[in-house]
Amino acid sequence: MFSKLSIRLGLLLFSILLVIEILLYAVLYVSLADERADEVIGQLLARGNTHRDVLEDHFDDVTLNHVVMMESASDFTVVVTDGRGGVLDRSGGVDPALLKDILHSDEETVPNAGRVLESGWRDHEFIVTDSPLTLEGRHSGHVYMLAPSSMIRETVGDMRRRFLSIGAFSVILTILVIPFLTRFITRPLIRMKRVTEQLASGNHPSGLDTSRSDELGDLARSIGKLSNDLERMREERNEFLASVAHELRTPITYIKGYADLASKTGTDCQSRKEYNVIIRDQAGHLNRLVGQLLDLARSDRQGxxxxxxxxxxxxxxxxxxxxxxxxxxxxxxxxxxxxxxxxxxxxxxxxxxxxxxxxxxxxxxxxxxxxxxxxxxxxxxxxxxxxxxxxxxxxxxxxxxxxxxxxxxxxxxxxxxxxxxxxxxxxxxxxxxxxxxxxxxxxxxxxxxxxxxxxxxxxxxxxxxxxx
Ligand SMILES: Nc1ncnc2c1ncn2[C@@H]1O[C@H](COP(=O)(O)OP(=O)(O)O)[C@@H](O)[C@H]1O
Ligand SMILES: [Mg+2]
Structure with a gap:
């Protein structure tokens, strides 16, 4: 059922489709994951900015407490610092080394819309945003928001699992579709092969699809013509062989007939001589005929x-x-x-x-x-x-x-x-x-x-x- 050609074609198609699928899924996955991470980071920054706005409106202990309390209930951590880099309050425990890093980045020139301090969710444990606090026109500290990178990793991991199952599904689908595809492509070729085999074994080929208008139709028509040519050549050869046999038989009949006559006991010397002349003539003719046939055979072989x-x-x-x-x-x-x-x-x-x-x-x-x-x-x-x-x-x-x-x-x-x-x-x-x-x-x-x-x-x- 499967020819060598269809297996090779199938493998080729499969590897090409597989590479394309992997490439597409990889690109899609990476860009979706980045988008998702950007979304989370953007939300974090917006949340920090909101806290900052509230603090700028009512900067007192009650508001500060309120902000910190809100975040202690969430997955995020908020750290509020004063204008000199000292921590005013925070909503949870922060790794001292990280805290030092964050405070180190305390500076006055941060734009009011805030900035992302750490966005590397793939390598770092936390992503960090920074919203500057300005009171009465003076830089008065920062609101830092921290979100665990695992949050993003979880959503991305979820996405990856979905991607893998869709990918596996499409590979299975590819595997199922490829046999039909290759058979569709190779079927006319295999039929053509069968037809040429019929040709070689001397039969008139059947099942040539000459109605197609593409290259395979051209091939089918060429094979049809080849078959007709072969048929004609076969007929010509048979005719030629029949003529050769006929031409050879005539002198041989003469030679045999006159040899019989010459060897008869009653034949006189004079007649015997005449018969010998005829026999020699006919042998000469035969010789000429064979020589010319050889000449023609040579010409047929290579011109x-x-x-x-x-x-x-x-x-x-x-x-x-x-x-x-x-x-x-x-x-x-x-x-x-x-x-x-x-x-x-x-x-x-x-x-x-x-x-x-x-x-x-x-x-x-x-x-x-x-x-x-x-x-x-x-x-x-x-x-x-x-x-x-x-x-x-x-x-x-x-x-x-x-x-x-x-x-x-x-x-x-x-x-x-x-x-x-x-x-x-x-x-x-x-x-x-x-x-x-x-x-x-x-x-x-x-x-x-x-x-x-x-x-x-x-x-x-x-x-x-x-x-x-
Ligand atoms: N010059 C010619 N005049 C008349 N008939 C000729 C002439 N040349 C050839 N032919 C004819 O053509 C036939 C084929 O010639 P050829 O192939 O040489 O065969 P052949 O062995 O009979 O000479 C001859 O049998 C003859 O009938
Ligand atoms: Mg002649």
């Missing part, structure tokens, strides 16, 4: 890891032409190359050679003898454009983008007869895209195909006459 270096296009083309030249010559197809000497660009030479070989091979396959194939490269607005043009039968409009798909062939049986796997253009496309370029097939006016590669300019690109 074709192209290692770029500055390459002169004309010299790259030259090495390709020397490879395919004999085949063109044999078939009687003319091969012309128009590439400026100063075209230098950042390429993976080995990979790009593979691209040109594939395109020229296709062009040769689909061009009848007596016609021409042209390899051309020009500087374009944004970078480079490389084209391979032929005068063959062309690619129907509807197939022009499909020919770059794996195993796609316009004429399956013809392609297979000529050793085609249907993977060449798929690989070409991967390589070109790994270079940040694009490739498209177009019809050539007057018949034939134009394969057009566009490579975006990189910063280092440009003419380099010194090397051209």
């Amino acid at each position: 074709f890891a192209v290692s770029l270096s500055s390459v002169s296009l004309s010299s790259l083309a030259e090495s390709v032409l020397s490879l395919v030249g004999p085949a063109f010559h044999d078939k009687g197809v003319q091969l012309s190359c128009r590439i400026p000497d100063d075209l230098i660009t950042e390429l993976d030479a080995g990979r790009f050679q593979q691209v040109l070989l594939n395109l020229l091979d296709n062009a040769l396959k689909h061009t009848p003898s007596g016609k021409e194939v042209t390899l051309e490269a020009v500087r374009a607005k944004k970078g480079l454009r490389i084209t391979v043009m032929d005068e063959g039968e062309g690619i129907p409009e509807g197939d022009q983008s499909a020919v770059f798909e794996r195993f796609y062939r316009v004429d399956k049986s013809r392609s297979r007869k000529s050793g085609g796997t249907g993977l060449g253009l798929a690989i070409v496309k991967e390589i070109v895209e790994a270079h940040g370029g694009t490739i498209s097939a177009e019809s050539r006016t007057g018949g034939g195909t134009v394969m057009k590669i566009t490579l975006e300019r990189r910063r280092e690109d440009g003419a380099n006459p010194a090397r051209g």
Whole structure:
């Protein structure tokens, strides 16, 4: 029920709330306690001032006695002194040391409203106020009021007990509320976790709350999209595997069939030789197919890891032409190359050679003898454009983008007869895209195909006459 996340979140929330509560209560408690103490001290001073006023009105023994008698019945103590600092009367016993301290502070300059002599109720046994006595315009003594600090401590202690019980109550309340709070926060996350687990185990996730408008809704939508992508990839992979199996089965069927025929006892030498040629052809085809599949698998894993270096296009083309030249010559197809000497660009030479070989091979396959194939490269607005043009039968409009798909062939049986796997253009496309370029097939006016590669300019690109 509780995940690790909710426990951690709960502990975090609890400690934060606890700190806030303690801080708030402490501040509140201290300020309330001080307020309460100030109130008591203010009352004490007011009481002293009242006694002083009465004494100023009728300064005689009867009044003095009256004042002292009043205070002997209360928790307070009153000490009345004369103008010279001698004690006239007092309402109770006062610690001699304290009394000495008080009398020591006897002075004439005290304001008429009185003053607080000792307010430190936390450290001292008594708080003390002082109301000056003035008779006929002359300073004639003091009325000191003493209140035991325990009085304040008691009320404050009372308050503290109430604070502690309220504090304990709020901590308990916090503890009770936190599980709901954390569950509220973590529930969508936990659900998301469950959903991704379903994803990983290959099921379509259920219970995604994509209707939320917050970040969790965004996350849910992303996961939904991820799931659809995964589903599509799975389907594509299955389709691909089915095509691979199919493509592999054809040559294997041939090989097995002709091997059976060749090993039959009645087969004559001439036929056996023919069968062997077919078997060798099909084995070659199988070999090519497996090689290209490996190439594609590599490209799927990390994208074709192209290692770029500055390459002169004309010299790259030259090495390709020397490879395919004999085949063109044999078939009687003319091969012309128009590439400026100063075209230098950042390429993976080995990979790009593979691209040109594939395109020229296709062009040769689909061009009848007596016609021409042209390899051309020009500087374009944004970078480079490389084209391979032929005068063959062309690619129907509807197939022009499909020919770059794996195993796609316009004429399956013809392609297979000529050793085609249907993977060449798929690989070409991967390589070109790994270079940040694009490739498209177009019809050539007057018949034939134009394969057009566009490579975006990189910063280092440009003419380099010194090397051209
Ligand atoms: N220059 C071209 N002229 C006409 N058709 C072409 C040309 N290049 C490619 N194609 C068509 O595109 C298909 C895919 O090409 P590719 O991927 O190289 O496979 P293949 O192994 O058949 O050559 C070919 O089977 C062919 O039908
Ligand atoms: Mg090909």
